[in-house]
Each structure stands twice: as C-alpha cells, then as structure tokens.
Amino acid sequence: MNSARTSPPGRTVRVRAPGKINVFFRVGPLRPDGYHSVASLYLAVSLYEEISATSTAAPGNTRGNTVTSASGRVNTAKDGNIVVRLKGTALNSEGPLAVPLDERNLAVRAARLMADVCENAGAVRLEITKRVPVSGGMGGGSADAAAALLACEKLWDSGLSREEVSHLAAELGADVPFGLLGGAAVGLGVGDELTPALAPSPLHWVLVQADFGLPTPEVFRQLDRMRMADGVEPVVPGQVDPAVLAALRAGDAAALAAVLTNDLQPAAVALAPQLADVLAAGKQHGALATLVSGSGPTIAMLAADEAAALELAGKLAAEGHNCLAVHGPVHGAKIVSDVSR
Known part of the structure; x- marks a missing residue:
C-alpha cells in the first residue's frame, strides 16, 4: 500500500443508496451453496441509506462508546483501520434489531474489500445513516454495502470501473449489485444476475414498517419447512412473469397489482x-x-398514484401504523458530495 498517495485527512465522500422492494419473487430449490435459486423483479424506491466515508490520519481507538443525537442512538466502533459511526431514524441499537459494527456489518466488509484492492487505501471513518428498516426485507444492509463500496472507491481513487465495483459487490451478497444499479431489474441465479428492466413511469407505494425484524435466512427456512410439509417440489425459476415486465413498461399500476407475487409471503x-x-x-x-x-x-402497498398513496398513508397512520409514501424506480448508489476540509 502506498500511503503517500492516500487521500488527505478530512476528505469526505458521501453516497446514498436506495432500499428496494421485490414486486415479483419466485423461490426455487435450495442450492448446494446454501442459497436458493430465485427469479426476482427488484424495484429501487425513494427510501435511502447514506454513508459518509472520511479519510483519517489514524484509525482511532474508539470501541463501543454510545452517545445520543437528535436523530437517535449513535454507536461508534473500530474495526482495524475502519471506524464506524451509526445513526438514523431506522436504528434500534438494542435487542434483536441491533446493527453490528464489526465484520458482520456489510458496510464494514465492503470497505475492507475495497481496501484489499486499492493500493491507495488508508484509514477511514464510516458514518452510516439508516432509514431503511433493519431486517425489514428491503435490502438496507445491501444498500449500505453498495454505498460503502462506491464511497471508498472514490475516496481512494481506485480507478476501478463500475463493472469491476459490481463484481466486488456480488462477493458481499446477492442484493448488493442491485444497490449499485438501482432502477428496476430482473435478478436470476441467487438474485445477483441482473438485467435492467424498463420502468419509465414512477409507481407509488406505501411502506408499513414493523417494530420487529425477520431474519432473511429464517424466512427461507420456514418456506422450505412449509413446502416439505405440503409435499411441494420447487423448480428453478427461469424468468420473471412477462406480465410484470409489461405492466412496468406501461407504468400501469392496476395491471401490476394483478400480478404481484412473493413466494416468501406465506412463510413471513x-x-x-x-x-x-x-x-x-x-x-x-x-x-x-x-x-x-x-x-x-x-x-x-401499491397505490394508483401519488395522491392515492398519500391518502392511504394518512389512513394507516391514523390507525397507528408506522408508514411512509415512496415512489420507484429511483437511481442506485450515487455520490452526492466529495469535499475536503
């Protein structure tokens, strides 16, 4: 590593990346590698995770300190040359929804992976602002990883192409490449074989967030148990329903509503x-x-248009639900600022 070429202390690259919903999700059999074959239609929506990567002169020596800020509980921890600070409206730092700050955190793993391939890598402080529900089925951790990859790539001037960054993303998890791509995309294999899908018109949704999480592996295991009990032999899904793709192309919310599918829903x-x-x-x-x-x-929840989404969100909020109106598709991970002190 050539430390003489690292970014000067105080340079900060800020990146935001969207959460996603699966408007179509077929789950096939368990593969030898422990994953399931899937056919998915990902849609990036306007609920964003944000990561700021700041170059530092030294990695620091903070571990496990907790302070309180206006945006909620903030945790800081050190992992080698990476110092992580966590905050955000979706953050619950205690109990089963606690977000780890060590190598179990996808953003930390993304920064370490980028450091392995960048000769200019140096110590970095990551500030993660979480807005996507934790363990909520919207790919918040994958969005963090995509944002961290892009932020550190820019901070360390790696010279990698977007395609090369996407290959690194695939090493971190099946949903991470889509966090980089955004928009709408068909995902095959384990969801990482992406093909962009046409979706020229925005669709409007209401997200209802729970105060608990569902670990993704447990939901897949539950689906396997239910299928075994019912004698169902799943097949490898080869494509997304063409009717889903046609509804997206047309921006036809009513047509899309008729073909929304999620094999994981009964298990959840x-x-x-x-x-x-x-x-x-x-x-x-x-x-x-x-x-x-x-x-x-x-x-x-799919709504007819923006006004209908806002009305629906209002009615649900009046009943005590934690909900938010969003739209999609939106762009993938994107640099929003690059400044030096």
Missing part, C-alpha cells in the same frame, strides 16, 4: 401472523395490492 406471515392484519388493512383502505416486501416484515 407464518412467522409473524400479525402481518395478515396489516395486509388486509391496506386493501380495506384502498391499496390496489399489498404484499410482504422480500423476506419481510415490511409491507409494501
């Missing part, structure tokens, strides 16, 4: 039966369709 509802009431409440208040987002427990 089996693990968290209260989700069934939320799904029903959305339909009762005018949603065109409701479904569990990914592995859940976040519920995505």
Whole structure:
C-alpha cells in the first residue's frame, strides 16, 4: 500500500443508496451453496441509506462508546483501520434489531474489500445513516454495502470501473449489485444476475414498517419447512412473469397489482401472523395490492398514484401504523458530495 498517495485527512465522500422492494419473487430449490435459486423483479424506491466515508490520519481507538443525537442512538466502533459511526431514524441499537459494527456489518466488509484492492487505501471513518428498516426485507444492509463500496472507491481513487465495483459487490451478497444499479431489474441465479428492466413511469407505494425484524435466512427456512410439509417440489425459476415486465413498461399500476407475487409471503406471515392484519388493512383502505416486501416484515402497498398513496398513508397512520409514501424506480448508489476540509 502506498500511503503517500492516500487521500488527505478530512476528505469526505458521501453516497446514498436506495432500499428496494421485490414486486415479483419466485423461490426455487435450495442450492448446494446454501442459497436458493430465485427469479426476482427488484424495484429501487425513494427510501435511502447514506454513508459518509472520511479519510483519517489514524484509525482511532474508539470501541463501543454510545452517545445520543437528535436523530437517535449513535454507536461508534473500530474495526482495524475502519471506524464506524451509526445513526438514523431506522436504528434500534438494542435487542434483536441491533446493527453490528464489526465484520458482520456489510458496510464494514465492503470497505475492507475495497481496501484489499486499492493500493491507495488508508484509514477511514464510516458514518452510516439508516432509514431503511433493519431486517425489514428491503435490502438496507445491501444498500449500505453498495454505498460503502462506491464511497471508498472514490475516496481512494481506485480507478476501478463500475463493472469491476459490481463484481466486488456480488462477493458481499446477492442484493448488493442491485444497490449499485438501482432502477428496476430482473435478478436470476441467487438474485445477483441482473438485467435492467424498463420502468419509465414512477409507481407509488406505501411502506408499513414493523417494530420487529425477520431474519432473511429464517424466512427461507420456514418456506422450505412449509413446502416439505405440503409435499411441494420447487423448480428453478427461469424468468420473471412477462406480465410484470409489461405492466412496468406501461407504468400501469392496476395491471401490476394483478400480478404481484412473493413466494416468501406465506412463510413471513407464518412467522409473524400479525402481518395478515396489516395486509388486509391496506386493501380495506384502498391499496390496489399489498404484499410482504422480500423476506419481510415490511409491507409494501401499491397505490394508483401519488395522491392515492398519500391518502392511504394518512389512513394507516391514523390507525397507528408506522408508514411512509415512496415512489420507484429511483437511481442506485450515487455520490452526492466529495469535499475536503
């Protein structure tokens, strides 16, 4: 590593990356590598994670300190040459939704992976602002990883192409490449074989967030148990339903509502039966369709247009639901600032 070429202390690159919903999700059999074959239609939506990567003169010596800020609880920890600071409106730093700050955190792993391939890498402080629900089925951790890759690549001037960064993203997890790509995309294999899909018109959704998480591996295991009990032999899904792609191309919310599919939804509802009431409440208040987002427990509700989404969010909020109106598709991980002190 050539430390003479590292970024000067105080340079900060800020990147934001979107959460996603799966408007179509077929799950095939368990593969020898421990993953499931899938066919997915990812849609990036306007709920963003944000990472600031700041070059530092030394890695620092903070571990486990906790302070309180206006945006919620903030944790700081050190992992080698990486100091991590965590905050955000989606943050719950205690209990099962605690976000790890060590190598289990995808953003930390992304920074370490980029450091391995950058001769200019130096000590860095990562500040992660979380807005996507933790363990909510919206790929928040994958968005963090995509943002961290892009931020550190820029901070250390790696010279890697976007395609090379995407290959690194695939090493971190199946959803991370989509965090870089954004928009709408078909995902095959384990979800990492991406093909952009045409979606020229925005679609409007209401996200209903839970106060608990559902670990993705457990939801997949539950699906496997339910299929075994029912004698279902899943097949490898080879494509996304063409009707889904046609509805996206046309920007036709009503047509899309008729073909929304998520194989993980029965498993998520089996693990968290209260989700069934939320799904029903959305339909009762005018949603065109409701479904569990990914592995859940976040519920995505499709609305006819922006006004309908805002009205739906208002009705659900009045009943005590934690909800937010969003739209998609939106861009993938994007640098929003690059400044030096």
